[in-house]
Amino acid sequence: LAKTTQPISMDSYEGQEVNITCSHNNIATNDYITWYQQFPSQGPRFIIQGYKTKVTNEVASLFIPADRKSSTLSLPRVSLSDTAVYYCLVGPMDSSYKLIFGSGTRLLVRP
């Protein structure tokens, strides 16, 4: 499974756009990119998933360049409640889908 590298922590302020970039140089052809969010004392929660170009949902956008060696999670106009750990994961979406988590990015949103 491809290894991912992302910043350990990021700070932002309410109302700003936050972009978290993840590096996955060894991504395989059949790998998908998935992001999860985790609040303290809760299990991780799926945010968004993509294979190439751009994916947008009601929570976030995911930008994937043509070479797919990195991806950027974009959170528009963050609020205090977006303070959490964000995990970038890469792996095949087959019937034995197994997520391998790294240490994630701790996002702190300040007033």
Added chain:
Amino acid sequence: GAGVSQTPSNKVTEKGKYVELRCDPISGHTALYWYRQSLGQGPEFLIYFQGTGAADDSGLPNDRFFAVRPEGSVSTLKIQRTERGDSAVYLCASSLGGQGNTGELFFGEGSRLTVL
């Protein structure tokens, strides 16, 4: 309930004791996963079930750890002769699995195990 349910939410035990942690997945989800999360770290994969069988148990740290899912629904993670290093939050997740797999895992809130 609609989500993944884990019991107990907290368990304190003494070194050397036996512990069971239970996971009740979302109805209809054929895939079930156990993860372990230590403070400040990401979840660490332990074992994956597809139906009743353990399809991948490569993450179990040693033979003190064992998990079952006898009827393809509820799963129990069993830890024998607990050690202080086993203290962590044990997370369970389920997904549609098989041909219905969307890659989205649904996690429970975890069982916090403390070994004194």
